[in-house]
Amino acid sequence: MSHRHMSTEERFAIAQLQALGLGHREIGRRLGRHHSTIGRELRRNRPRCGTVCYDWQHADGLAERRRRKPRHRRRRGHRRLWNSVMAGLSQGWSPEQIAGRLRRDHRSSRAMRIAPETIYQWIYRNARDGGGLWQLLRRAHKRRRKHCRLAACRGRFPGRRSIHERPGRVARRQDYGHWEGDTLVGGRHVGGILTLIERKSRFLVAQRLPSRKAMSCAAALSALLAPLPARLRRTLTVDNGKEFAAFNSVEEQTGVRIYFADPYAAWQRGCNENANGLLRQYVPKGTEIDAVCPQQLANAVEQINNRPRKCLGYKSPAEVFHKQLRGALGT
Numbered sequence: 001m002s003h004r005h006m007s008t009e010e011r012f013a014i015a016q017l018q019a020l021g022l023g024h025r026e027i028g029r030r031l032g033r034h035h036s037t038i039g040r041e042l043r044r045n046r047p048r049c050g051t052v053c054y055d056w057q058h059a060d061g062l063a064e065r066r067r068r069k070p071r072h073r074r075r076r077g078h079r080r081l082w083n084s085v086m087a088g089l090s091q092g093w094s095p096e097q098i099a100g101r102l103r104r105d106h107r108s109s110r111a112m113r114i115a116p117e118t119i120y121q122w123i124y125r126n127a128r129d130g131g132g133l134w135q136l137l138r139r140a141h142k143r144r145r146k147h148c149r150l151a152a153c154r155g156r157f158p159g160r161r162s163i164h165e166r167p168g169r170v171a172r173r174q175d176y177g178h179w180e181g182d183t184l185v186g187g188r189h190v191g192g193i194l195t196l197i198e199r200k201s202r203f204l205v206a207q208r209l210p211s212r213k214a215m216s217c218a219a220a221l222s223a224l225l226a227p228l229p230a231r232l233r234r235t236l237t238v239d240n241g242k243e244f245a246a247f248n249s250v251e252e253q254t255g256v257r258i259y260f261a262d263p264y265a266a267w268q269r270g271c272n273e274n275a276n277g278l279l280r281q282y283v284p285k286g287t288e289i290d291a292v293c294p295q296q297l298a299n300a301v302e303q304i305n306n307r308p309r310k311c312l313g314y315k316s317p318a319e320v321f322h323k324q325l326r327g328a329l330g331t
Contacts, residue, residue, distance in 0.1 A: 005067075006041055008060050014041065015056040081112055085119055089136040092281065093307050095119035100314040120144075138281045157245050157260075163237060163268055166259045170235055173200045176324045177234035179256075180272035181221065183212060183243055184279065186289035192243075193283065193297065194220045196236070197275040202309055203321035204275050206301050208289055209243075218246035225254045229328035237261060237269055278304050 010031055017027045024042075028035040045059030081102075088098035095116040106112035127134040127142040134142045170178045176198065184193040192209045194217060207220045225233045237259045238244045247258045261268040282300035283292055305321075308314040 006037075006063065008056075011041070011045075011056040011059050011063075014038065015054050018042075018054050078111060081114060084112070085114065085122070089119075089123075089133070091307070092136075092138070092303050094138060095123075096310055097308050097314070100310050101308045104308075104314045138278060140281075157240075157247070159248065160240075160260045161258060163259045163261045166235065166237065170199070170237075175234070176200050176321075177228075177232040179225070179233070179236045180269045181236055181238045181244075182269065182272045182276055183209065183217065183241065184276055184283060185212070187286045188288070191289035193279070193289065193292070194224070195272065195276055195279060196221075196224055197272050198232070198317075198321060199271050201317050201321040201324065202271065202275070202312065203317040204279075204301055204304055206279065206297055208292065208294060208297060212241075212243045214243055214246040215249075217243040218249050221250045222253045225250075225256055229325070230255060231328045232324065235259060237272075239266070239269065275304070 010033070013031060014027055017030065022030075024038045025035040027033075028038045031038070041059070042054055045062050046054060084102060085098055088101065093101070098119060099114050099116045102112050102114060123133045123137060124143060126132075134140060169175055178199045179196050180199060181194065181196045184195060186192050190211075192212045193206055194209055195204065195206045197204045205224050207224055209216055209220055221236070225236070233254055233256050235257045236250075238247070239261050240263055244258075244260075250256065251258055266273050279300060282303075283297070302318075305318040306316045308316055312320055
């Protein structure tokens with residue numbers, strides 16, 4: 001049964017009905033509330049000046065002050081909960097992933113429940129006090145920031161296939177094997193990292209690019225997609241960057257059908273944009289790609305793929321994708 005706070009209108013009605021001499025049970029019956037709720041409201045919010053009269057305006061003010069009072073510090077006294085949250089942050093999990101996984105792993109323990117916002121409040125308060133927990137956040141911000149994105153102007157290629165020609169099943173994530181692709185630009189715009197993410201499982205793969213030329217990118221795309229079973233390499237959606245100009249050769253080598261998103265429409269590849277943001281935690285903007293060794297990149301991708309995801313019922317992308325991969329290999 002869900003809890004419903006007493007409203008201002010209900011407090012006004014309680015004051016009027018009490019002035020008529022009605023008892024708790026009758027007031028509760030008329031308001032559709034349990035009589036114990038009425039009694040608790042009168043006890044908690046009665047003026048402390050000795051009068052027995054219930055002042056609805058004073059009661060409403062007390063309730064509002066209690067509601068605004070932060071409670072997140074209370075939970076910090078629960079050492080097991082605190083340690084679990086810190087362990088999740090140290091693995092690069094987001095507060096939402098930590099909260100969801102705790103709810104999944106401790107279904108019968110309400111003491112091990114926490115809201116993502118509570119975790120953020122812990123981190124931001126720690127930052128105000130000079131602590132360093134904010135560095136464990138994906139974006140490593142000391143406080144909340146407004147987000148905005150500027151899309152780059154991109155060219156178009158002869159024979160490109162628009163995203164509007166893509167089957168509707170892809171957008172609805174009904175099947176596995178549909179990917180989104182993009183590149184992370186290296187420092188001084190030299191080299192980059194090709195990232196591909198499977199839309200349904202959110203499984204990420206990545207490979208360094210010695211250069212962002214079309215043939216270099218095409219070779220990396222083929223190397224990542226060709227080893228997969230045909231059922232897990234059906235379509236690929238990319239942006240209009242020139243590095244994807246050799247898309248025809250990728251289609252010939254892998255059998256993947258490639259679609260191009262609209263210019264200035266990064267949201268059409270939102271899954272991949274989010275994955276790039278996660279990877280930027282390990283490869284910040286301005287990083288020289290030559291300084292990122294293949295093992296370092298592989299470790300970063302592995303950590304991302306093994307995080308629980310809310311959209312997957314707090315399973316990890318690796319769990320979901322590898323289950324499909326085993327099934328595809330068995331057919």
